Amino acid sequence: MKVILNKDLATLGEEGDVKDVAKGYFRNYLFPRGIALPYNEGTIKLFEARKGEIAARKEEKRKAAASDKEKLEGVELVLTMQAGANGKLYGAVTSQTVADELLKLGFQIERKHIELPGNTFKSVGKYKVSIHLYEGAIAEISLTVQAQAVKIAERKPTAERGRRQRKAVSIQTAPQATEPAPAVKQTPQQNAATEGTV
Numbered sequence: 792m793k794v795i796l797n798k799d800l801a802t803l804g805e806e807g808d809v810k811d812v813a814k815g816y817f818r819n820y821l822f823p824r825g826i827a828l829p830y831n832e833g834t835i836k837l838f839e840a841r842k843g844e845i846a847a848r849k850e851e852k853r854k855a856a857a858s859d860k861e862k863l864e865g866v867e868l869v870l871t872m873q874a875g876a877n878g879k880l881y882g883a884v885t886s887q888t889v890a891d892e893l894l895k896l897g898f899q900i901e902r903k904h905i906e907l908p909g910n911t912f913k914s915v916g917k918y919k920v921s922i923h924l925y926e927g928a929i930a931e932i933s934l935t936v937q938a939q940a941v942k943i944a945e946r947k948p949t950a951e952r953g954r955r956q957r958k959a960v961s962i963q964t965a966p967q968a969t970e971p972a973p974a975v976k977q978t979p980q981q982n983a984a985t986e987g988t989v
Contacts, residue, residue, distance in 0.1 A: 856925035
């Protein structure tokens with residue numbers, strides 16, 4: 792069914808856009824939340840009256856996107872991550888990792904708007920990351936992934952303690968003198984029984 796969007800919805804479109812959606816989606820999700828209205832003469836007139844207001848909001852978004860693009864292109868992110876001797880990361884740099892780093896710098900960008908070549912970075916190096924802004928504006932930022940210095944804790948030698956323990960074990964397990972097993976004495980009845988069987 793045809794609807795007119797009353798609010799911006801990232802997955803569907805912007806305010807004032809006319810879209811085709813499933814009836815159930817409209818009835819159960821879009822209409823109850825005030826995101827969309829049915830496409831009819833009444834709503835068309837309503838949106839015609841609001842046309843100037845909607846255009847002004849879109850212009851504000853364009854200006855904000857242009858400003859964000861300028862600021863973002865001046866940013867160079869440096870990530871320090873654990874990596875092996877060959878430069879391979881123990882984890883991976885994802886769009887969420889980049890979004891978290893940008894948030895620390897004051898840029899609130901959804902991870903789905905961040906595009907990494909190959910979807911993830913798995914080794915140290917310098918990369919370019921594309922950020923999709925409003926109406927196709929794209930900002931490109933530099934990202935450097937460097938290896939974190941790994942500290943190896945030094946252990947004290949325990950060889951001497953080990954020798955003492957081995958000596959103690961060898962003393963405890965030294966062979967002992969074996970005594971002959973005691974002879975079993977038979978009763979006269981057992982003697983008679985054994986003699987009778989011979």
